[in-house]
Amino acid sequence: MTNQMNIRVLRSYVGGFAWPTLALAVGTWSVFGAACYATLVGVLPPLALLLxxxxxxxxxxxxxxxxxxxxxxxxxxGGWLTAAIGAVAGVMFMAPFAAVRRIHLTHHQHTNDPANDPDHWVATKNPVMLLLRCATIYPRYLYCYLVKIDRPRTELMKEIVILLGLWITAVAALSTPWADVSLYGFMMPSFLGMGFTAFFLDWLPHHPHQETSPVSNTRNFPSRFLSVILVGHNVHGVHHLNPRIPFYRCQRAYDAATAPLAPSDRQTLKSA
Structure with missing residues (x-):
């Protein structure tokens, strides 16, 4: 089976309303909201809220x-629902939806390109440097969006206003009873969350960051268990071959695309 044929198999996993994604959104935001409220009323310690x-x-x-x-x-x-879900998700990591979306799509267009891939910031073999790069991915993304990535001026101005609004609100809340919620629920998790995401989605699947072809620039770690824990990102190569496949179908798509292959060809796709 050729790579073209594999891609055709993957296409069959695209489409349909993403009810699991909506459920993940509602579930995640409900837990987050409950934790913030529990901290606000003194039931949940701030460090527990941070976790x-x-x-x-x-x-x-x-x-x-x-x-x-x-x-x-x-x-x-995507229509208004997609935009609304993206915007609410962005609030949790203190970043405007359109800006981070453009950064991420730029990563897809220039995967592992040192000059143009925003995620290439974490391309290192040094553990200490990797920790530092992951910890600073938020300001790196901000720099890439403001300086390196082409984007309409109207979008830029709108995203700057949203970004400033988020951070001004968060900082202002530090002098109110919402201080712990702002610091431990929004500000610190935005850096920690993006740092962990940088490791699991930017470094781990793309290391050693040398290949630029869609069929070889991403590694897969096929496992039903990891598919649940990492919500489909364990077979990140499937996502790069066809980004329209929803996360909850990625493992099945990987299994379907690799099952008919000869051992040598199967290994080729596994390294994709």
């Missing part, structure tokens, strides 16, 4: 990711 909010941040990124690729409302382009 819960960071985990929710990670799963909310998957919701944002699906909205960015317009995978929520079926085969057509």
């Amino acid at each position: 819960v909010a960071t985990v929710c941040n990670l799963y909310s990124f998957t919701v944002f990711h699906e909205a960015a690729h317009e995978n929520i409302e079926g085969k057509g382009r």
Whole structure:
């Protein structure tokens, strides 16, 4: 089976309203909201909120990711629901939807290109540098969007206003009873969540960051268990071959695309 044939198999997993994505969004945001309220009334310690909010941040990124690729409302382009879900998901990691979407799509267009891939920031073999790069991915993305990536001026101005609004609100809340919620529920998790996301989605599947072809620029880690824990990102190569496949079908799509292959060809796709 050729790579073209594999891609054709993958296409059959595109489409349909993404009810699991909507459920993930509602579930994640409900847990996050409950944790924030519990901290506000003194039931949940701030550090516990930080842990819960960071985990929710990670799963909310998957919701944002699906909205960015317009995978929520079926085969057509995303409408108001996609935009709304993406915007709410973006609030959790303190970043405007359109800006992060453009950054992510630029990554798809220039995967592993040192000059143009925003995620190439984490391309290193040094563990200490990897930790530092993941920890600073938020300001790196901000720099890429403001300086390196082409985007309409109207979009830029709108996203700057949203970004400033988010952070001004969060900082202002530090002098109110909402201080712990702002710091431990939004500000710190936005950096921690993006840092963990940078490791699991930017470094791990693309290391050693040398290949640029869609069939070889991403690694897969096929596993039913990992598929649940990492919500489909364990077979990130499937996503890069066809970004319109929703996260909850990626493992099945991988299995279908690789099952008929000869061992040598199967290994080729596994490394894709």
